[in-house]
Amino acid sequence: MSRNAERLNTTNVTPEIPEQQATYSPPTTLVKLPSEGKFYEPDHPLHDKDTVEIKAMTTRQEEILTNQSIIQSGEVVDRLIKSVLLDQKIDPSTLLIGDKNAIVIALRIDGYGEDYEVNINCPVCGLGKKENIDLSQLDVKGMSEEIETTENGTFMIVLPKSKAQVELRLLTGDDEKYVAEANKKQKKYGVERPLVNQYSRMIVSVNNDPSPSTVSAFASSMPAYDSRFLRKMYKAVSPDMDMSFQFQCGHCGHEQDMEVPITAGFFWAD
Secondary structure, X not given: OOHHHHHHHHHOXXXXXXXXXXXOOOXXXXXXXXXXXXXXXXOOOOOXXXXXXXEOXXXXXXXXXXXXXXXXXXXXXXXXXXXXXXOOOOOHHHOEHHHHHHHHHHHHHHHHOOEEEEEEEOOOOOOEEEEEEEHHHOEEEOOOOOOOEOOOOOEEEEOOOOXXXXXXXXXXXXXXXXXXXXXHHHHHOOOXXXXXXXXXXXXXXXXXXXXXXXXXXXXXXXXXXXXXXXXXXXXXXXXXXXXXXXXXXXXXXXXXXXXXXXXXXXXXXX
């Protein structure tokens, strides 16, 4: 073989180029937090942050929503939120309820659109009606301007009957889980104390005394008038998404404000 032929054979060898894998980098969006970060402790990643950045939903998130083991564990929402947070230092179980609701609604709008069709039974005649709710029109219920938070994200109220000064904090997903478990365990023994269990997590201190024994004793013996006042103030202070809409029955004409029901079809409309 001639030298030229050798050169020709050499130059005709084409190196294999590996095929590039198709990749998709989901866009990100900023979600406005109803709490504006005011109710988180100083060491929390969302302390004093009014937004959180999340990635758009992909098939990865859809697989989380359909994973039966995750569904049965009750961890679907936390796993879903964790998978889209850019700041992985944020633990979804430590999110305030209102902030978690805002993220979930933003994910639903981004992933499947703002239209949410749900069947609602009239509380008067019992007949069902399909409601098409525009999730993009839900308002943010911000924190009350009359309440000032401490540097630890708590707030103070004075109860009208006992005159006790009570320091409160807003509940997180972890707190709700703790209360639900406590209620479940107590029910086995014929004891039901849902309010006391909830107050024990909400109350940080009573008259500047943060000891668990004092908080527990006060939660168990609080005057009913004070208890009602505490619940009313807590609801007024709590920032959240305003999930209310005007329902009108197409059969009997009954009208009332109702909460947007978050059912299995919230993410799986089809």
